[in-house]
Amino acid sequence: MEKMAENLLECRDLVFRYSREGRQGETVLKDLTLSVPGGQFLAVLGHNGCGKSTLAKHLNGILLPTEGTVLVEGIDTRDDERIFDIRQKVGMVFQNPDNQIVATIVEEDVAFAPENLGVAPEKIRQRVNWALEQTGMASRRESATYQLSGGQKQRVAIAGVLAMGPDCIVLDEPTAMLDPHGRRRILATLRELNRAGMTVALITHYMDEAAQADRVVVMNDGEILMDDSPAAVFARVEELQAIGLDVPQTAELLYQLRREGIDCPEDALSVTDCVEALCGLLGEVER
Amino acid sequence: MIKDITIGQYFTGHSPLHRMDPRVKLLLTIAYVVALFLTNSFWGYLLAGAFLLFCYALAKIKIKVILRSLKPVIPLVIFTGVLNMFFVTGEPIWEFWVFHITWEGLRFAAVMSVRIVCLIAGTSLLTYTTSPIALTDGLERLLAPLSKLHFPAHELAMMMTITLRFIPTLVEETDKIMAAQKSRGADIDSGGLMKRVKSLIPILIPLFVSSFRRADELALAMECRCYQGGEGRTRMKQLRLRLVDGGAVLCMAAVVAGCILLNYL
Amino acid sequence: MSAPVIETRGLGYVYNPGLPTEKVALQDVNLQIERGEFVGVIGQTGSGKSTLIQQLNGLLRPTSGQVLIDGEDIWQDKEQLRKFRFKVGLCFQYPEYQLFEESVYKDISFGPKNMGLSQGEVDARVRDAARFVGLGEEMLDKSPFELSGGQKRRVAIAGVLAMDPEVLILDEPTAGLDPRGRDMILGQIKAYHAEKGNTVLLVSHSMEDVAKFATKVLVLNDTGVLLYGTVDEVFSRAEEIRAIGLGIPQITQVFRALRQRGYPVSDTVYTVAQAKEEILRLLAERGAAR
Numbered sequence: 001m002e003k004m005a006e007n008l009l010e011c012r013d014l015v016f017r018y019s020r021e022g023r024q025g026e027t028v029l030k031d032l033t034l035s036v037p038g039g040q041f042l043a044v045l046g047h048n049g050c051g052k053s054t055l056a057k058h059l060n061g062i063l064l065p066t067e068g069t070v071l072v073e074g075i076d077t078r079d080d081e082r083i084f085d086i087r088q089k090v091g092m093v094f095q096n097p098d099n100q101i102v103a104t105i106v107e108e109d110v111a112f113a114p115e116n117l118g119v120a121p122e123k124i125r126q127r128v129n130w131a132l133e134q135t136g137m138a139s140r141r142e143s144a145t146y147q148l149s150g151g152q153k154q155r156v157a158i159a160g161v162l163a164m165g166p167d168c169i170v171l172d173e174p175t176a177m178l179d180p181h182g183r184r185r186i187l188a189t190l191r192e193l194n195r196a197g198m199t200v201a202l203i204t205h206y207m208d209e210a211a212q213a214d215r216v217v218v219m220n221d222g223e224i225l226m227d228d229s230p231a232a233v234f235a236r237v238e239e240l241q242a243i244g245l246d247v248p249q250t251a252e253l254l255y256q257l258r259r260e261g262i263d264c265p266e267d268a269l270s271v272t273d274c275v276e277a278l279c280g281l282l283g284e285v286e287r
Numbered sequence: 288m289i290k291d292i293t294i295g296q297y298f299t300g301h302s303p304l305h306r307m308d309p310r311v312k313l314l315l316t317i318a319y320v321v322a323l324f325l326t327n328s329f330w331g332y333l334l335a336g337a338f339l340l341f342c343y344a345l346a347k348i349k350i351k352v353i354l355r356s357l358k359p360v361i362p363l364v365i366f367t368g369v370l371n372m373f374f375v376t377g378e379p380i381w382e383f384w385v386f387h388i389t390w391e392g393l394r395f396a397a398v399m400s401v402r403i404v405c406l407i408a409g410t411s412l413l414t415y416t417t418s419p420i421a422l423t424d425g426l427e428r429l430l431a432p433l434s435k436l437h438f439p440a441h442e443l444a445m446m447m448t449i450t451l452r453f454i455p456t457l458v459e460e461t462d463k464i465m466a467a468q469k470s471r472g473a474d475i476d477s478g479g480l481m482k483r484v485k486s487l488i489p490i491l492i493p494l495f496v497s498s499f500r501r502a503d504e505l506a507l508a509m510e511c512r513c514y515q516g517g518e519g520r521t522r523m524k525q526l527r528l529r530l531v532d533g534g535a536v537l538c539m540a541a542v543v544a545g546c547i548l549l550n551y552l
Numbered sequence: 553m554s555a556p557v558i559e560t561r562g563l564g565y566v567y568n569p570g571l572p573t574e575k576v577a578l579q580d581v582n583l584q585i586e587r588g589e590f591v592g593v594i595g596q597t598g599s600g601k602s603t604l605i606q607q608l609n610g611l612l613r614p615t616s617g618q619v620l621i622d623g624e625d626i627w628q629d630k631e632q633l634r635k636f637r638f639k640v641g642l643c644f645q646y647p648e649y650q651l652f653e654e655s656v657y658k659d660i661s662f663g664p665k666n667m668g669l670s671q672g673e674v675d676a677r678v679r680d681a682a683r684f685v686g687l688g689e690e691m692l693d694k695s696p697f698e699l700s701g702g703q704k705r706r707v708a709i710a711g712v713l714a715m716d717p718e719v720l721i722l723d724e725p726t727a728g729l730d731p732r733g734r735d736m737i738l739g740q741i742k743a744y745h746a747e748k749g750n751t752v753l754l755v756s757h758s759m760e761d762v763a764k765f766a767t768k769v770l771v772l773n774d775t776g777v778l779l780y781g782t783v784d785e786v787f788s789r790a791e792e793i794r795a796i797g798l799g800i801p802q803i804t805q806v807f808r809a810l811r812q813r814g815y816p817v818s819d820t821v822y823t824v825a826q827a828k829e830e831i832l833r834l835l836a837e838r839g840a841a842r
Contacts (some may be wrong), residue, residue, distance in 0.1 A: 113513055
């Protein structure tokens with residue numbers, strides 16, 4: 001038995017360098033240290049090619065560090081013997097919903113992982129039912145997977161990893177191919193799972209999604225540039241824009257006003273916060 | 288255009304045929320095909336055809352669907368029919384230059400046509416009433432004893448599952464790529480054979496590239512979901528033989544026996 | 553006055569007519585788009601957007617009504633249909649998946665070659681299109697498959713631009729790209745529109761992008777046109793847009809809230825730059841009043 005780990009996920013001085021032909025020697029992750037306590041909703045924000053997907057693949061042992069260590073509940077991902085324990089603890093959801101669904105029927109697909117783990121049939125049934133409830137897909141359990149919308153497919157994919165009984169789910173740009181409605185549903189599902197205690201690591205380049213997390217890690221060029229609350233991160237408008245990221249229009253407006261020498265608050269992410277801030281600025285309504 | 292294909296399609300339902308064990312359905316389909324080739328009497332075919340119609344009615348699948356599924360094989364039926372009609376020797380009923388139609392030829396042509404139609408309609412019924420997963424599941428379990436002899440039963444079934452899963456995706460993708468290339472002026476529908484074959488390149492290459500990418504991503508996703516081959520794997524849905532399966536076996540036994548006995552009538 | 557470049561009369565489309573899966577995608581769409589407009593097309597998934605754009609270049613044949621390009625019915629003579637495919641350049645979602653040639657140059661030249669242009673003309677078209685999407689000379693000989701996602705996307709868009717269409721239709725050209733890639737492509741489309749003066753239809757889910765780039769907005773709902781007008785006209789009807797499940801830009805929401813509270817602010821604010829001006833104006837007025 002390993003001793004109880006404090007953090008669910010831990011990357012210590014993680015370096016990753018490609019050994020593959022074509023990209024040989026390219027360093028993708030540079031001395032990255034990151035701890036994620038259980039129950040957190042973490043967003044990892046960064047532009048394409050900043051190394052955020054590579055980081056995600058380290059969190060369940062798909063990729064192994066060139067230098068440094070990655071621990072999942074205290075288990076080193078290099079430990080061959082425990083690799084399926086790690087994969088079961090950290091569920092992974094990818095960008096393209098079409099390319100991670102194995103079966104033609106929704107419930108059959110959700111059952112895939114527990115079947116692989118050798119769970120007893122009646123237990124699989126329970127897990128599948130639970131996972132479909134959690135993602136709001138219970139009514140479509142017998143549907144053909146190809147008839148679902150992109151957002152629904154992605155929720156089936158989430159249910160598919162939930163059925164493993166993970167402690168954490170890592171999602172690599174799960175909404176990049178979805179329409180706004182599908183995106184909102186995915187985020188709502190994730191927030192609900194997180195409220196029920198699930199650790200969520202959401203990798204995204206949508207700032208409005210990151211704004212809903214507990215904590216935002218901004219990556220650039222294989223390194224962690226910022227690690228703070230959403231409000232604090234999005235107040236750093238100039239730095240974010242310099243590395244090609246968006247900020248919410250509300251945060252940008254307040255930033256622009258501050259640059260004009262106007263005294264206004266830094267952290268107004270929502271429309272309501274921004275309206276309050278501007279009202280404070282403009283004073284009483286003249287009648 | 289491509290979407291018209293109904294072979295391999297599954298219609299959800301709760302008929303006795305839908306409830307049957309896929310293993311039994313697979314074996315009975317094979318038995319039916321064998322019966323079709325064993326019989327050679329008019330009454331035998333009548334029995335086989337009537338039984339098939341009965342099964343379709345039982346499964347609540349419309350005749351329209353059968354006709355649609357037969358559409359692609361009509362040329363084959365006509366071809367074999369015509370071939371048999373002209374080239375089987377026997378008592379001629381009509382002669383012209385080197386062609387001569389014989390009674391035997393006509394009879395044989397009719398027999399072959401009916402055989403092909405029953406064959407297609409019969410095997411289609413299997414896929415219409417069995418979900419692809421259940422089908423591959425049944426196949427895997429029927430072949431399981433062979434895996435002791437290193438026959439890759441699980442791998443085969445997994446490949447079938449994935450193929451069935453990706454057919455609609457790739458069909459859709461083909462449609463999209465075709466539309467995109469047509470928008471760039473690709474002329475797919477006209478010209479001689481060589482030109483047509485050449486005009487497929489802009490469609491096939493993107494399709495291959497994307498299939499490889501999909502395969503790559505799927506393999507990764509399967510790995511993340513702890514896939515490690517067939518060993519130690521359990522299944523959510525257990526297959527169980529039920530009363531309906533016993534009934535079906537008896538019915539099929541009667542049909543096979545009937546088909547054979549009617550030969551001696 | 554010249555005829556609108558795109559006109560539809562009673563346009564309708566039904567998928568699988570007569571089958572149990574029959575679905576009406578569009579019904580009685582009457583639309584007139586003037587030459588030179590930059591039209592943002594918005595609507596929920598399933599609102600008939602892709603059906604409409606595929607009818608505009610003759611990929612789908614209307615089940616009722618007509619599509620007129622430059623005043624000509626595109627289905628009048630089937631032999632002439634391809635002419636309209638070149639006139640109305642359609643760039644699909646995730647267009648990088650249609651790349652197939654061994655070099656970027658060859659791929660971009662696929663369209664112009666199909667038009668039967670001379671070698672010299674094809675070459676000029678390819679280079680012009682590559683310039684619009686910011687692909688340097690050194691990129692043209694590379695295989696499109698070794699490029700990054702954003703670069704592939706730009707090659708594919710260049711493949712449509714190279715046909716020099718009178719109307720350019722782009723279906724979510726920035727889907728899946730990060731903010732940097734998105735801004736680059738939208739900026740290039742804007743520059744293309746400004747230089748060529750052609751008509752551009754941009755299908756997008758981002759109200760912010762539509763507000764920033766478009767001159768007109770077409771809102772589709774269910775099976776037809778809900779609204780078509782200038783950006784101001786359309787976004788001033790926020791309730792109707794919200795009712796069909798679409799949003800309005802975040803900053804517009806802020807200013808509508810301020811107006812509701814009684815502040816004399818403009819309700820046609822869509823971009824941060826406009827918002828800043830408006831607040832500064834208001835602050836200055838207040839300062840002067842005090």
